Amino acid sequence: MAEAAPPITRQVTKEARGASVGPSVDIRLEDVEDCSLWDRHGASVPLKDLYRDRKSVMIFVRNFLCYSCKEYVEDLSKIPKEVLEDADIRLVVIGQSAHHHIEPFCSLTGYPYEIYVDPERRIYQKLGMKREEIFTDSAHPSPHVKSGMFMGQMKSIWRAMTSPVFDFQGDLHQQGGAIIVGPGAQVHFSHFDTNRLDHMPINWLLQLAGVQQTLDFSSKPKIIHV
Template structure:
């Protein structure tokens, strides 16, 4: 079953960060040999993800987390040609066992690469946070559509109906996003302070070099004639 927390509707502010002022203070050499696993349980070193191409790598909390699910819902809407034109890989990494990759991809319609770091080797060595920190300032993530209450109910229901009844990752572990490669180049890093502190996808894609305008609005478009 999913974690139970007090209702929270605000996230930590990202301050005055602008799209043109990326942050990168991580050491890839500390994590390059950490093992990650694909959906079949085959392992390989983390560095294979970014040796040859620039990669946008998203680390999610746990696969039951409603905010992570809705964030990946929006990642799935990025057109493949937008990534191909920018010559980048889009990768999601979770921290559950590999058996949960296929169901999570199916649930979110996510068509790109997804792996897991079940020992949280990369999370820990990069210094991603455990526990959550909130403030009353800052706007909610544009990618999380559910309220805290409804989101928690959805997470609990998914846990109860899952064929593999487990937490699908450490409930207290936070995620983040990095843009790295080719080689050991680090272009950007952001570590989440809480479940709503995702890096906005539009910003992330712009920093990675995607030129195409992305629209994550689910509302019907009105055409004026």
């Protein structure tokens, strides 16, 4: 039997969406598979447990006070459970705060699915996710971010000032990304954000993961069969 070809992992830029696929990104899951994540109760789990048996869509966010991350996760929360179940995929959000910030963030966003934190940013760093922000004239605004930058930053600062523990719930300079992986260590897709608005559209991620429907995030989630 012929030897299976290794998976091709690619970075898709906003300019390339709808056209060709961008340059390859070297994702070495063996470097991070044993890194620990923490759930809302403070229990640890190795990263590999999140994709060992099922395909997993993993969203790495900047920090839990970031307005764009909040609004992106609010739209993730609108994905119907049956859409994920029918495609047999896990949806996982990973942040970089202390674990005790998870519960308030889920209450704020209404996010009902799996969520973990990497407070030392080991996975972010080992995978090569970017720090600092790069904005380009050709970048398209995220369809999931409704607030303007000025008002969004004011909301983030206000939430920091009024939270029981005054901190920014993660490194303010760390950018996030999205990875589709599994079952096992097969990486199907990756995207590393260049700035706070550089999220992969959720419908793109779901379709790349095998979802056959398109969701409407403009108001209440409704499924458009295509």
